[in-house]
Amino acid sequence: MSDTAAAAAAAAGTGTAGTETGAGRGELDARLEKHRTELTGYCYRMLGSPFEAEDAVQDTMVRAWKSFDKFEGRSSLRSWLYRIATNVCLDMLNAGNRRARPMDLSGPTPVAQAQLTALPENTWLEPVPDGRVLPSVTDPAEAAVSRETIRLAFVAALQHLPPKQRAVLILREVLSWKASEVAELLETTVASVNSALQRARATIAESEPTVTETADPLDEEHQRLLERYVAAFEGYDMKALTALLHDDAKFTMPPFDLWLQGHDDITGFMLTIGAGCRGSRLVPTVANGTPAFAHYKPSESGDGFTPWALQIIEIENGKISAMNCFLDTDRWFPLFDLPTTLADA
CATH class of the missing domain: 3.10.450.50 (Nuclear Transport Factor 2; Chain: A,)
Structure with missing residues (x-):
């Protein structure tokens, strides 16, 4: 049994999950796992932590597994998973914690006054390996956008946005979803999505994340x-x-x-x-x-x-x-x- 299936079974208190059995369980698990890397990238941009992102994706997979018999197919499986992942992230962000970089919290310190004061780990925006969050793509332009939008400066800028604005900006600007698709996912109107995107863009522009060179390719x-x-x-x-x-x-x-x-x-x-x-x-x-x-x-x-x-x-x-x-x-x-x-x- 896969990690997703095992976790779903454990959550349900049984040795199986949902109505899927045998080969059906394996097929469903494969369909869900195909989206794990891109969902982790989405959740990382939302949460600013690779560990929280992986927890959010695992929760998403378990919820999807347990409720798959209710999936009516009116949207794609990918869209349905993004809806679940968004709700998981919004629930996690309701605690109000916004991850930051040191320069988001104070001004620079002269070396003569340097003191090393450690803050709790949930204070900080955390690094992530590219392979955990960047799915393989053949389009060089798409790959470049993906790398650009996991840079520390960009993810730090995202943390300044309210959670729903953050989701709208990532879905529209990073993942190139249509406004109507985002509205359906968030159960709101296209006008609300466009308004949230406009406000999010203005906030990002104020934070001015620096444009730095990505690792692939380096000249x-x-x-x-x-x-x-x-x-x-x-x-x-x-x-x-x-x-x-x-x-x-x-x-x-x-x-x-x-x-x-x-x-x-x-x-x-x-x-x-x-x-x-x-x-x-x-x-x-x-x-x-x-x-x-x-x-x-x-x-x-x-x-x-x-x-x-x-x-x-x-x-x-x-x-x-x-x-x-x-x-x-x-x-x-x-x-x-x-x-x-x-x-x-």
Whole structure:
């Protein structure tokens, strides 16, 4: 029995779910699972957390499984699943929590005043592996839009929207649903959908999410930039690192609320409080549609390297505009299928 079927059966308190049996259960499960990745991407944009997104999708699948005998086929299975997923997300967002980046909560801190204060994990917008949320598509333009709309800056901007406006914007602008389709899903009018979209666009424009380079494809110039970044970081060469950063580059470290801006404060922090990162190793990966690195610090025993952070690098106009370091490696490294140790190379 699949995870979806097993969860539905457990929720129902039986060994089977619904009226489906045998091959029918397997066929239904396959039809539902086909939509899991795109639904996870939708829920991630809504909720800002890959873990909450996966929980929401699993809840969606269980609800769909248990009520499939009531599905009348007046809409497509995909539309029906999106309706369930939207309701699940709206219920989760009723608690009022809006995930944020450090720069959404305060201004930058001068390095001389730097203090590391950790906030609860549900405060923060969280990173996601591309493979968990981006379904395979053959259209390059569609693939580019998908990557663009899971960038940290864009998902952070979405968090400023009321939940229903958030759903409308994602369905209309990201997934290209018609206004009439969104109105049917939300059980409202086309006029209400268009009004919500207009308000959502205005809010997004005010937050001005930066346009950064996505990870696929990276041209040769960007590849060389990342190679120079790795060399500068691993060599702890602050002069070389400074040459790669925009003057107003940002440096964040969730779960700490501290964030830094500008060459002097970033390199000053790395040479003082962050000096333990000297001698680190970076392993390339991809997160939120942008280049990323698994950051390993030298182990205290001196034997190899241990996980320290998931770095998401934002590139704008040929230079690095942000270094986002997510430090909760017990969560991020398993999610990204990264090794928990790194041998001394």
